[in-house]
Amino acid sequence: MNRAGGAPLFIVERMRTVPGGTETVVRLTQPALRRTSALPGIAERVLGRLPDIVRHRCESPKGLGIAGEFADTESAHLLEHVALELLVREGHPRTMAGRTTWDFGRDGHGVYRIFLGCEDVEAVRCALEEACVLIEQLTAERTRC
Numbered sequence: 001m002n003r004a005g006g007a008p009l010f011i012v013e014r015m016r017t018v019p020g021g022t023e024t025v026v027r028l029t030q031p032a033l034r035r036t037s038a039l040p041g042i043a044e045r046v047l048g049r050l051p052d053i054v055r056h057r058c059e060s061p062k063g064l065g066i067a068g069e070f071a072d073t074e075s076a077h078l079l080e081h082v083a084l085e086l087l088v089r090e091g092h093p094r095t096m097a098g099r100t101t102w103d104f105g106r107d108g109h110g111v112y113r114i115f116l117g118c119e120d121v122e123a124v125r126c127a128l129e130e131a132c133v134l135i136e137q138l139t140a141e142r143t144r145c
């Protein structure tokens with residue numbers, strides 16, 4: 001299920017096992033939606049759908065709570081947290097780490113590396129794809145109003 005039947009917000013480009021988990025390279029398909037501030041209300045909707053996500057800790061230097069962080073961060077960072085929470089719901093440990101990094105000069109514009117502390121590549125792929133669909137659904141709720 002995609003926004004207006006178009007391409008998904010993120011495309012998984014490649015995945016590899018790295019020490020302690022899986023690194024997934026994703027590409028943002030819609031540059032205008034690079035930051036969650038372009039998706040008003042998305043933080044509240046994500047927290048409404050996945051309430052336990054407030055238990056995540058984030059190493060963001062801004063010192064905002066999760067809701068504040070999600071309101072204005074890279075959309076790929078939100079994708080990481082949603083995927084992580086979906087993995088926890090599948091029974092993976094809540095202590096799992098996650099990290100989103102990017103170097104557009106090295107990887108190309110709109111390309112992100114998402115590390116999740118789960119070595120089951122297929123589980124990570126499913127969680128990321130499901131997270132992408134969920135974010136698109138929660139974004140579409142806005143446009144229907």
Ligand SMILES: [Zn+2]
Nearest residue numbers: 057058059077
């Ligand atoms: Zn984070």
